[in-house]
Amino acid sequence: MWWISFECGSAGSLNHEAREAFLSAIVLDGRAEWMDKSHRQCLILWHRIKDWADLIIRFVKENGLEDSVMTIEEIRSGIESRGTDIHGMDRTVLVRALKLLENKGKLAIFKGTSTDDEGVKFSV
Structure with missing residues (x-):
């Protein structure tokens, strides 16, 4: 970015x-x-926001996370994302892509007590 x-x-x-x-x-x-x-x-942007959203959906499907809950930090820096394009992704861009997916009904974003606790419930 x-x-x-x-x-x-x-x-x-x-x-x-x-x-x-x-x-x-x-x-x-x-x-x-x-x-x-x-x-x-x-x-x-390196990728368009919609392209980042597609990468996130592919990551979710390839890792069997369709009905899982993850924090935003786990998505960008967790074990599951290692070796993928989304690992280390800029948080601002990630949140924008997640909001796009939320608007499409693919996930729900929920607030935590801090930004480290913000979570995502996938429903792909």
Whole structure:
């Protein structure tokens, strides 16, 4: 995951309008997301959020976790995810992919007492 901020620049850099036009194009393609309303920070994605969601579903099915409960930390850094694309995944991107899957009825996200306790109940 990369963050781009428009705070700095140099003599040879693109002006703000050109940077925003370029980043808006990749946002429309699903390869980035604006992190603020003023379009001054952008999150560049390795995979689209929907592609991360597909990887998560594949991980769940391949590991027989269809009706399991896991914490978000277990998904991104647990034994089950070792050797997969989701191991070590950025938490912000993971949560966005999980919310997409929750909206599709594939899982339920529930809050814990801390961010380490946030959980997911799969229903794939």
